[in-house]
Amino acid sequence: MHRIMIIAAALALGAGLAACGSTTSGSGSGSASTGASSAATTASCSNASIQKDLYAKGTLTVATDKPAYPPWFSSNDPANGKGYESAVAYAVAAQLGFKKSQVTWAYEPFNDSYAPGPKKFDFDINEVSVTAARAQAVTFSTSYYDVDQALVALKGTPIVTKHAPSDLKGYVFGDQIGTTSLAFINSQIQPTQTPKVYESLNDVKQGLQTHQIAALVADTPTAQYISSSEIKNSVLVGQFPSSGEHFGLLFRKGDPLVGCVDKALATLHHNGTLAALQKKYLQVYLSVPLLKP
Amino acid sequence: MVGPPQTSFGAPQRRSHLLSSGRGAVAVSTASTIVVLAAFAALFFLAPGSAAVRHTFFNPEYMWKSLIGDPRAGYYSVGEALWLNIRMFLAAEVLILILALVIAVVRQSDSPVMFPLRIVSTIYVDVFRGVPLILVIFAIGFGVPALNLTFVSTQSAPVYGVAALVLSYSAYVSEVYRAGLNSVHQSQVAAARSLGLSHTASLRYVILPQAVRNIIPPLLNDFISLQKDTALVGILGAIEANKAAEIFSDTVFNYSSYVVAAILFLILTIPLARFTDHLIARDRRRRLAGAPS
Numbered sequence: 011m012h013r014i015m016i017i018a019a020a021l022a023l024g025a026g027l028a029a030c031g032s033t034t035s036g037s038g039s040g041s042a043s044t045g046a047s048s049a050a051t052t053a054s055c056s057n058a059s060i061q062k063d064l065y066a067k068g069t070l071t072v073a074t075d076k077p078a079y080p081p082w083f084s085s086n087d088p089a090n091g092k093g094y095e096s097a098v099a100y101a102v103a104a105q106l107g108f109k110k111s112q113v114t115w116a117y118e119p120f121n122d123s124y125a126p127g128p129k130k131f132d133f134d135i136n137e138v139s140v141t142a143a144r145a146q147a148v149t150f151s152t153s154y155y156d157v158d159q160a161l162v163a164l165k166g167t168p169i170v171t172k173h174a175p176s177d178l179k180g181y182v183f184g185d186q187i188g189t190t191s192l193a194f195i196n197s198q199i200q201p202t203q204t205p206k207v208y209e210s211l212n213d214v215k216q217g218l219q220t221h222q223i224a225a226l227v228a229d230t231p232t233a234q235y236i237s238s239s240e241i242k243n244s245v246l247v248g249q250f251p252s253s254g255e256h257f258g259l260l261f262r263k264g265d266p267l268v269g270c271v272d273k274a275l276a277t278l279h280h281n282g283t284l285a286a287l288q289k290k291y292l293q294v295y296l297s298v299p300l301l302k303p
Numbered sequence: 304m305v306g307p308p309q310t311s312f313g314a315p316q317r318r319s320h321l322l323s324s325g326r327g328a329v330a331v332s333t334a335s336t337i338v339v340l341a342a343f344a345a346l347f348f349l350a351p352g353s354a355a356v357r358h359t360f361f362n363p364e365y366m367w368k369s370l371i372g373d374p375r376a377g378y379y380s381v382g383e384a385l386w387l388n389i390r391m392f393l394a395a396e397v398l399i400l401i402l403a404l405v406i407a408v409v410r411q412s413d414s415p416v417m418f419p420l421r422i423v424s425t426i427y428v429d430v431f432r433g434v435p436l437i438l439v440i441f442a443i444g445f446g447v448p449a450l451n452l453t454f455v456s457t458q459s460a461p462v463y464g465v466a467a468l469v470l471s472y473s474a475y476v477s478e479v480y481r482a483g484l485n486s487v488h489q490s491q492v493a494a495a496r497s498l499g500l501s502h503t504a505s506l507r508y509v510i511l512p513q514a515v516r517n518i519i520p521p522l523l524n525d526f527i528s529l530q531k532d533t534a535l536v537g538i539l540g541a542i543e544a545n546k547a548a549e550i551f552s553d554t555v556f557n558y559s560s561y562v563v564a565a566i567l568f569l570i571l572t573i574p575l576a577r578f579t580d581h582l583i584a585r586d587r588r589r590r591l592a593g594a595p596s
Contacts, residue, residue: 188553193377206540
């Protein structure tokens with residue numbers, strides 16, 4: 011049975027690739043993923059009916075990277091239900107009829123999450139921004155958080171006071187690899203010096219503290235957490251206006267489960283659960299000065 | 304360039320026997336090579352995930368995109384980034400050759416005055432051969448800037464990377480030098496000293512030329528390795544070829560950029576490998592010149 015599913019997945023992938031092959035830079039991906047999800051939304055989303063689509067029967071397997079950073083997770087322990095992403099995962103699980111004890115957490119490095127072939131999770135929740143190019147390789151859920159980019163710098167450094175659009179071009183920026191911050195820096199700020207791209211968020215923070223970079227660019231909640239709790243002499247310079255970026259749950263390409271998860275997210279959005287969780291875990295991050303790119 | 308084969312064994316009649324039996328062997332080896340290659344090709348193309356793997360690792364469109372780069376889309380040219388690897392390699396190579404020679408000569412000295420230096424260089428070699436290179440790069444790249452010194456702590460990531468490469472590789476290369484120094488017979492030193500050459504002069508004009516000639520192949524071997532290890536400097540945030548490939552794959556969720564980086568590194572290392580072969584063959588011809596075959 012498992013083997014048949016693998017072959018079916020490979021065929022679905024192949025079909026998806028064929029569909030995308032003729033189009034340029036990702037415009038075909040939308041139709042491929044919506045095709046898969048619309049097929050699933052017509053089916054029932056009861057706990058019993060989605061069992062066939064699960065990685066492991068009886069449990070919802072959710073993946074994230076290590077370390078799991080606040081405020082998305084708490085104490086590097088995704089299973090404690092604290093932190094925004096952990097709470098969202100359990101809320102989605104509850105909508106799909108799983109008890110808290112029926113949720114299993116898997117470790118999935120970000121670089122591996124989009125590898126071809128079968129996945130070892132039902133979905134991955136790891137602050138992954140949705141882009142058209144990425145959606146050619148995996149399937150994303152709808153947004154569970156609309157995200158903006160922000161700047162963190164050390165107190166007393168020039169960028170804290172001088173950050174007009176023309177000033178910003180002169181600084182060295184740093185970000186974590188795999189985030190969309192790099193594209194943001196290069197397309198919106200357009201600095202004259204090449205930004206530094208670090209392996210982990212901890213390395214970016216170290217780079218900032220040792221003056222290897224003038225400022226780090228991260229999503230606003232992460233930036234707020236770093237400046238308020240992690241690097242004592244740092245300050246959040248401000249956040250950039252929204253570019254329409256949002257986080258999505260990551261699924262194997264063509265995974266039928268995404269339809270029911272999208273339904274669950276829509277319910278959580280309409281009944282105010284997502285807003286409440288954002289208020290609870292990300293609330294301190296709401297009053298941030300706006301920068302002009 | 305075509306001369307008699309430089310085999311050191313066998314009389315002429317033995318050699319011709321080898322050649323005649325070789326003709327049948329060529330047919331067999333050709334056939335078996337074709338069968339093996341066909342088996343690998345079949346395995347690769349007929350595997351259930353073949354289409355996905357070819358799309359994810361060998362997609363020509365993505366390979367071209369990653370080679371060219373597009374900073375505004377969030378990724379850099381892998382080809383351009385390779386230039387940083389080449390520069391780091393060239394700088395490190397020169398420094399390693401000098402530092403390693405100093406260490407080797409110190410370790411080989413027998414003067415009582417040099418005893419403390421001998422101890423220091425022995426510890427140095429033990430430590431830097433024992434600690435993984437990636438940890439040395441990490442320690443230098445993040446540790447030295449944290450010291451907050453005026454000149455030393457304000458260098459760029461590639462400079463720290465080269466420093467770490469030099470520290471680590473000098474330990475290895477000094478041992479290669481030492482083997483070369485040991486390979487020169489003690490009577491050469493005695494002969495040089497009896498001609499009235501000073502200790503330094505006999506080292507410079509008699510020992511080192513013979514020693515270095517013996518160790519050119521292992522030296523170049525280490526430098527081929529060094530070329531590839533420049534990729535490790537990427538962990539400091541510098542955008543070298545491997546880092547650029549990683550950024551690309553994280554941005555568009557496709558690993559084809561890694562294949563591009565691998566091909567570029569091959570193009571870089573293969574000429575050096577062939578040059579090593581050439582030097583070995585030339586040295587062998589010269590040493591065996593005039594000897595009875």
